[in-house]
Amino acid sequence: xxxxxxxxxxxxxxxxxxxxxxxxxxxxxxxxxxxxxxxxxxxxxxxxxxxxxxxxxxxxxxxxxxxxxxxxxxxxxxxxxxxxxxxxxxxxxxxxxxxxxxxxxxxxxxxxxxxxxxxxxxxxxxxxxxxxxxxxxxxxxxxxxxxxxxxxxxxxxxxxxxxxxxxxxxxxxxxxxxxxxxxxxxxxxxxxxxxxxxxxxxxxxxxxxxxxxxxxxxxxxxxxxxxxxxxxxxxxxxxxxxxxxxxxxxxxxxxxxxxxxxxxxxxxxxxxxxxxxxxxxxxxxxxxxxxxxxxxxxxxxxxxxxxxxxxxxxxxxxxxxxxxxxxxxxxxxxxxxxxxxxxxxxxxxxxxxxxxxxxxxxxxxxxxxxxxxxxxxxxxxxxxxxxxxxxxxxxxxxxxxxx
Amino acid sequence: xxxxxxxxxxxxxxxxxxxxxxxxxxxxxxxxxxxxxxxxxxxxxxxxxxxxxxxxxxxxxxxxxxxxxxxxxxxxxxxxxxxxxxxxxxxxxxxxxxxxxxxxxxxxxxxxxxxxxxxxxxxxxxxxxxxxxxxxxxxxxxxxxxxxxxxxxxxxxxxxxxxxxxxxxxxxxxxxxxxxxxxxxxxxxxxxxxxxxxxxxxxxxxxxxxxxxxxxxxxxxxxxxxxxxxxxxxxxxxxxxxxxxxxxxxxxxxxxxxxxxxxxxxxxxxxxxxxxxxxxxxxxxxxxxxxxxxxxxxxxx
Ligand SMILES: Nc1ncnc2c1ncn2[C@@H]1O[C@H](COP(=O)(O)OP(=O)(O)O)[C@@H](O)[C@H]1O
Ligand SMILES: [Mg+2]
Numbered sequence: 001x002x003x004x005x006x007x008x009x010x011x012x013x014x015x016x017x018x019x020x021x022x023x024x025x026x027x028x029x030x031x032x033x034x035x036x037x038x039x040x041x042x043x044x045x046x047x048x049x050x051x052x053x054x055x056x057x058x059x060x061x062x063x064x065x066x067x068x069x070x071x072x073x074x075x076x077x078x079x080x081x082x083x084x085x086x087x088x089x090x091x092x093x094x095x096x097x098x099x100x101x102x103x104x105x106x107x108x109x110x111x112x113x114x115x116x117x118x119x120x121x122x123x124x125x126x127x128x129x130x131x132x133x134x135x136x137x138x139x140x141x142x143x144x145x146x147x148x149x150x151x152x153x154x155x156x157x158x159x160x161x162x163x164x165x166x167x168x169x170x171x172x173x174x175x176x177x178x179x180x181x182x183x184x185x186x187x188x189x190x191x192x193x194x195x196x197x198x199x200x201x202x203x204x205x206x207x208x209x210x211x212x213x214x215x216x217x218x219x220x221x222x223x224x225x226x227x228x229x230x231x232x233x234x235x236x237x238x239x240x241x242x243x244x245x246x247x248x249x250x251x252x253x254x255x256x257x258x259x260x261x262x263x264x265x266x267x268x269x270x271x272x273x274x275x276x277x278x279x280x281x282x283x284x285x286x287x288x289x290x291x292x293x294x295x296x297x298x299x300x301x302x303x304x305x306x307x308x309x310x311x312x313x314x315x316x317x318x319x320x321x322x323x324x325x326x327x328x329x330x331x332x333x334x335x336x337x338x339x340x341x342x343x344x345x346x347x348x349x350x351x352x353x354x355x356x357x358x359x360x361x362x363x364x365x366x367x368x369x370x371x372x373x374x375x376x377x378x379x380x381x382x383x384x385x386x387x388x389x390x391x392x393x394x395x396x397x398x399x400x401x402x403x
Numbered sequence: 404x405x406x407x408x409x410x411x412x413x414x415x416x417x418x419x420x421x422x423x424x425x426x427x428x429x430x431x432x433x434x435x436x437x438x439x440x441x442x443x444x445x446x447x448x449x450x451x452x453x454x455x456x457x458x459x460x461x462x463x464x465x466x467x468x469x470x471x472x473x474x475x476x477x478x479x480x481x482x483x484x485x486x487x488x489x490x491x492x493x494x495x496x497x498x499x500x501x502x503x504x505x506x507x508x509x510x511x512x513x514x515x516x517x518x519x520x521x522x523x524x525x526x527x528x529x530x531x532x533x534x535x536x537x538x539x540x541x542x543x544x545x546x547x548x549x550x551x552x553x554x555x556x557x558x559x560x561x562x563x564x565x566x567x568x569x570x571x572x573x574x575x576x577x578x579x580x581x582x583x584x585x586x587x588x589x590x591x592x593x594x595x596x597x598x599x600x601x602x603x604x605x606x607x608x609x610x611x612x613x614x615x616x617x618x619x620x621x622x623x624x625x626x627x628x629x630x631x632x633x634x635x636x637x638x639x640x641x642x643x644x645x646x647x648x649x650x651x652x653x654x655x656x657x658x659x660x661x662x663x664x665x666x667x668x669x670x671x672x673x674x675x676x677x678x679x680x681x682x683x684x685x686x687x688x689x690x691x692x693x694x695x696x697x698x699x700x701x702x703x704x
Contacts, residue, residue: 079585107591118586122604132590134600183590 006187006219007053007076012085014071014243018042023083034242045071047243048085053187056217060234062224068243069223073189076221077110078102090186107136111180115192117172119164125175126151126160132183143182150182151175153212170201174208181212188220194229206233227266231255232393239263251389252360278359279352281391282372282381288313291320291339298339299328308367312343317378322347322368349373352380360388417544428548435500435554442496451488455479458665465672478661487658493635494625495662497553501560501621506614508561509568513613514598516569517576530566538563538627546631556628556637560621567616575609576602611673618666625659636662 015023015037022040029036037044046068053059061069074080076087078094087094089105097105106112111132119128127134130147138146144160151157154174164172173193180188194202210233213220224230230237231251238248239259247259258264288311289298302310302325309322321343331342349371350359363370364385372381421428446454455476462475482491516523541562545555579602587597603610629637636655643652 077589079588103591103593105591106589110589112586112589114582114586116580116582118580118582120583120586120601120605131587135587135590135592135596179590189589 004055005052006055006090007221008088009049009051009053009072009076010086010088012046012049012072012075012087013044013083014046014068014075014080015083016043016045020083027084044243046075049240049243049245050085051238051245051248053219053221055186055219057235058213058220058222058233060222060224060230060237061240062227062230062234062237063240064225067240069225069240070191071243072240073191073221073223076189077106077112103135107132107183109185110187110189111183111185113173113176113180113188113190113193115195117164117169117176117196119172119175119179121164123163124160125156125162125164125167128164128175129160129178129182131179136183147178147182150178153181154178154208168201169197170205173197173205177209177212181216186219188218190220190222192223192225195224195226202229209233228393231389239266250361250364251392252363255357255392256361276356276391277352278350278354278356278370278372278383279381281356281387282352282383283387285311285371285379285382287311288379289323289339291315293339294337295323295328295331295339295342298323298342299325299332302328309344309346311347311368311371311379311382312339313379317376319347319349319371319373319377319379321345322366324367347371350383351375356388356391359383360392363388417547421548431558432549432554435557436552438500439496439553439557442499443493446492446496447489451483455483461669462665465669471668475665478665482658482661485654485658487636487639487654490635490639490655491658491662494622494637494659497557497560497625497628497633497635498618498621498662498666501557501564501624502614502618504557504561505564505568505617505621509565509613509617510572510610512565513569513572513610514576514603516573517602518594518598523573526569530569533562534566538624542627542631551632553628553633553635555631556624556633559631560624560628563624564617564620567620568610568613571609571613571616572606575606575613578609579605608673611670614673615667615670618670619663622659622663622666 013027013033015026018026018037018040023037023042026036026040026042027033033047034044049068049072061072063069071080075082076089076094078087078097082095089109094102094105119125120131123131126144126147128147129150130143133143133146136143148157148160151160154177156171156174156178159167159171164175167175173196176193194205197205206229209220222233234251236248236250237254239246239254241262247254247263249257254263255267258267287301287305287307289301291312291314298310302323309324312320312323314320320340322345323339323342324344324346327342327344331337331339336342346366347368347370348362348366350362350373352372352374359370363383369382369384371379372383374380449457458479459472459475462471482488512526516526538559542555542559545558549555549558583601583605584597587601592600625633625635625637626640627637629635629639629641632638636659639655640652640659643649643655
């Protein structure tokens with residue numbers, strides 16, 4: 001287990017509608033467990049799922065309805081009791097927690113947001129947002145104050161006195177988000193939080209979630225059946241089918257290397273991305289330096305732009321390398337004046353005619369955005385990772401929905 | 404086929420109970436009698452027209468219709484005019500005590516049944532039995548245990564009125580959106596917190612519908628209770644019928660109907676109205692609220 005993983009799920013399975021003994025016997029049947037469970041009269045909702053979620057990542061679980069997404073995430077805070085396997089939270093086995101510990105985990109560490117909002121209709125919006133703090137036993141004044149702060153974070157300040165049924169769907173879900181944020185958890189579990197919203201609102205909510213994530217860096221488990229949503233917001237995506245994990249990787253990896261026909265079929269939505277080329281999605285390189293520039297000057301630009309490095313271009317417009325902050329400061333300190341001494345080759349280039357699905361997995365791996373070059377190898381643009389994701393998601397949205 | 408002496412068995416069983424735990428029944432009898440008397444004293448302490456004004460106010464506050472207020476005043480004035488005021492209050496006292504006991508027993512059982520399918524399955528046939536067994540069949544053992552008077556009436560009424568309290572409480576709690584219950588658990592609430600803070604408040608309309616039914620069933624039992632010597636309107640009706648005094652019987656019947664309409668309208672309001680935070684009535688909240696219409700989606704921040 002790596003140092004930064006928050007949640008580790010090992011061989012997790014869930015059988016519904018069978019007694020624990022029957023369920024375990026069916027699971028031990030060997031070859032086809034799903035078949036064995038079915039024959040015993042049960043439902044194998046999750047079958048031997050293993051994965052780890054890193055701290056601060058937005059981990060998306062994607063799959064069609066009935067694929068076991070909700071069951072998997074509910075086993076993480078034990079709203080659903082696993083039949084087999086373990087969930088390790090921050091080094092502690094959740095299965096072994098006493099009721100008091102478990103309640104504390106739910107109250108302090110893991111916040112949850114629900115598909116149909118699950119707000120309490122008999123409480124005001126503010127009281128809803130304060131619910132987690134109420135169960136924690138925090139005084140009324142303090143919890144309402146903190147609820148107001150949480151409401152402010154989601155853009156609902158001064159609406160705390162309303163009741164949930166006065167709100168539209170998008171606003172309700174922001175209350176749901178505020179309720180989860182108010183307890184300041186490390187992990188957010190979101191079960192299809194935006195699925196009940198119409199597309200425009202959904203889009204706005206995704207943006208808002210990304211903004212909040214930028215600010216707070218929570219570890220988020222986000223369930224969706226919508227590939228576009230997964231592509232737009234997920235750092236990594238786990239594809240599930242019939243309770244099994246089919247593929248786990250970044251959006252780019254899943255699109256460029258689908259694990260099997262099923263995933264390929266699922267991502268065929270984004271086929272239009274084949275017609276999107278690097279040239280079409282690139283933007284002009286916002287920071288370049290010529291080999292004749294002085295290192296201190298380039299360092300100053302770099303610091304101002306807060307980028308990781310600067311593309312250095314020779315007289316013909318060819319890329320010489322990437323000048324990094326580290327190298328530039330060294331050069332400045334030792335009085336070197338040739339920018340060629342300050343470059344590393346930590347970058348990737350693609351030609352402007354490369355389709356997006358062929359290069360999308362290359363983006364994001366380097367300190368500078370992917371470089372786009374023309375036939376003469378001249379630098380004509382860069383493609384930041386966010387731009388790729390956005391382009392894929394947008395292209396996918398314009399094609400008819402899968403499923 | 405030889406006769407199976409079911410009746411003999413039950414009879415000797417009841418006799419055994421009377422012989423061995425008679426003191427228990429006497430204690431219950433005393434407590435019930437005390438409750439009814441206190442209730443009656445409370446109702447009878449203000450002058451009749453003051454009480455009528457109070458009833459009219461209750462009607463105004465709950466049903467909120469002028470028609471209901473007018474009806475309440477005229478109808479109870481008619482009761483006073485028929486010189487059945489005392490009997491009506493006696494009946495109201497019996498109905499109130501029986502309803503309170505039924506609710507106190509029925510609601511907790513409903514809660515248990517809602518939280519455990521096993522309890523639910525165990526309780527259901529008992530409820531069916533209680534509701535379908537002809538009333539007279541357990542009125543007689545009630546007399547057996549508690550003697551003639553108001554107490555067997557209350558006991559029989561309670562037995563009859565508990566099932567709807569249990570059923571509608573269970574239904575109300577089971578109907579609460581499971582996602583909401585899940586949400587409460589997800590934020591670390593204990594079982595009893597979930598019950599108190601989410602399930603019960605949201606089940607209130609259904610529970611109140613049960614209370615309404617309990618009261619109506621209790622009222623329907625008053626005439627039957629009159630048969631075993633209970634005072635009140637039941638006694639009036641029974642006397643009227645047995646002495647073939649149709650006028651008296653009808654007067655008693657009209658008073659029962661008036662009481663029934665009043666109690667039904669007042670208590671059914673709680674069953675239909677959407678419950679919000681307790682304490683502040685809806686209309687005050689309406690005045691306080693700035694904008695009533697659900698606002699449209701503001702631009703994302
Ligand atoms: N409480 C339950 N009892 C019985 N079967 C269930 C229960 N919850 C889920 N299932 C079954 O488990 C499977 C996975 O369900 P779920 O995890 O809700 O999928 P998803 O969230 O991906 O739609 C489905 O076949 C569903 O019918
Ligand atoms: Mg689901």
